[in-house]
Amino acid sequence: MADAFIIDAVRTPRGRGKAEVGALSGIHPQELMGQTLNELAKRTDLKKEDVEDFVAGTVSQVKDQGACIARNSVLAAQWPQTVTGVSLNRFCGSGLQAVNFAAMGVMSGMQDLVVGGGVESMSRVSLGADGGGMDGNNEKLREHTFQVLQGISADLIATLDGTSREEVDAFAAESQRKADVAIQDGRFAKSMFPVLDNDGKVALEKDEHPRPSTTAEKLAGLKPSFVGMGSAPLGPNGETMDEIALAKYPEAGKINHVHHAGNSSGVVDGAAAILLASEAYIKSSGLKARAKIRAMATKGAEPIIMLTAPTPASEEALKKAGMKVSDIDLWEINEAFACVPINTIKRMGIDPSKVNVNGGAIALGHPLGATGAMLLNTALDELERQDKSTALITLCIGGGMGVATIIERV
Numbered sequence: 034m035a036d037a038f039i040i041d042a043v044r045t046p047r048g049r050g051k052a053e054v055g056a057l058s059g060i061h062p063q064e065l066m067g068q069t070l071n072e073l074a075k076r077t078d079l080k081k082e083d084v085e086d087f088v089a090g091t092v093s094q095v096k097d098q099g100a101c102i103a104r105n106s107v108l109a110a111q112w113p114q115t116v117t118g119v120s121l122n123r124f125c126g127s128g129l130q131a132v133n134f135a136a137m138g139v140m141s142g143m144q145d146l147v148v149g150g151g152v153e154s155m156s157r158v159s160l161g162a163d164g165g166g167m168d169g170n171n172e173k174l175r176e177h178t179f180q181v182l183q184g185i186s187a188d189l190i191a192t193l194d195g196t197s198r199e200e201v202d203a204f205a206a207e208s209q210r211k212a213d214v215a216i217q218d219g220r221f222a223k224s225m226f227p228v229l230d231n232d233g234k235v236a237l238e239k240d241e242h243p244r245p246s247t248t249a250e251k252l253a254g255l256k257p258s259f260v261g262m263g264s265a266p267l268g269p270n271g272e273t274m275d276e277i278a279l280a281k282y283p284e285a286g287k288i289n290h291v292h293h294a295g296n297s298s299g300v301v302d303g304a305a306a307i308l309l310a311s312e313a314y315i316k317s318s319g320l321k322a323r324a325k326i327r328a329m330a331t332k333g334a335e336p337i338i339m340l341t342a343p344t345p346a347s348e349e350a351l352k353k354a355g356m357k358v359s360d361i362d363l364w365e366i367n368e369a370f371a372c373v374p375i376n377t378i379k380r381m382g383i384d385p386s387k388v389n390v391n392g393g394a395i396a397l398g399h400p401l402g403a404t405g406a407m408l409l410n411t412a413l414d415e416l417e418r419q420d421k422s423t424a425l426i427t428l429c430i431g432g433g434m435g436v437a438t439i440i441e442r443v
């Protein structure tokens with residue numbers, strides 16, 4: 034199998050995902066992605082006509098994000114019309130899966146130069162806008178596999194793990210602190226570029242979501258977000274979400290609702306792109322690789338608990354790479370909810386000091402289709418800053434899935 038090399042990685046700042054409030058809300062997601070593609074091309078002196086495909090993750094593929102946003106983003110960027118695009122939805126893992134599929138094309142020997150990435154404009158196309166829910170509104174599926182809302186799953190995980198409200202709030206406050214240190218130290222500057230509005234003026238040049246004044250004490254004053262959802266009769270026979278979850282996990286006794294807006298991922302807009310190439314193309318073009326894809330994997334888990342699959346996905350990626358947990362220098366575990374990285378750290382025995390060292394989605398936000406590519410981007414920059422070698426990037430995914438990718442500097 035051939036190697037897939039990472040040439041470069043870029044991302045937009047994350048803008049607040051609120052219409053007419055977020056700095057990126059006035060920019061069409063195709064244009065947001067198009068600017069990202071052009072920034073990638075500019076930084077690498079890319080021969081755009083050599084790009085064989087653009088694989089883009091986008092979760093809510095309706096309205097402004099409908100049609101094939103990958104192809105339309107290529108056209109918005111005014112790249113050669115010979116460059117194709119394909120869009121995919123693996124929920125929160127879409128951006129990383131897009132990079133993995135792009136890498137697979139190179140590793141198979143069928144392609145030499147591919148872009149993977151993702152985009153989500155949550156200010157323009159809100160979560161759930163496609164109307165499909167988690168299960169595509171399939172009543173027959175619900176008869177044997179009912180999926181609760183992710184917030185209920187997060188609280189169920191915290192309950193089963195014995196993770197307290199104080200622990201998730203402390204984790205969230207630390208995410209904010211680490212992100213603030215990273216911002217003040219300019220750690221995101223290498224890959225981030227200023228996004229322009231439709232008049233060519235700078236719309237946003239830094240992440241808009243972080244709240245550096247956040248403390249665990251302030252978070253303690255917020256009410257849990259999923260108590261009402263947990264007690265609503267939404268099951269096929271009038272059961273509440275909590276009752277459905279507890280029927281599967283009776284050992285929990287009663288769900289302890291600990292998550293809220295302050296210890297869950299932020300709603301934001303953003304885009305990211307990664308350029309991948311074969312060794313043959315690198316030699317013929319003169320491009321320089323920064324890293325390579327060492328291994329990748331996906332794994333499923335039980336759909337009610339839903340958010341625990343980063344562990345089996347990471348274990349599978351490590352197995353494929355012939356590596357151990359201790360071989361990984363840095364971890365990026367998406368902070369969909371605070372309990373997710375906490376659960377993964379505990380189950381895998383990861384050194385917490387290696388995890389999300391520059392903060393995560395609690396502080397920076399989670400632009401669904403773009404996040405996975407952004408996390409890989411962040412991991413690569415931080416490996417170079419610390420002069421380390423390997424990183425593992427993983428995300429929990431709706432429906433009980435996980436995705437993981439291991440990268441290694443070259």
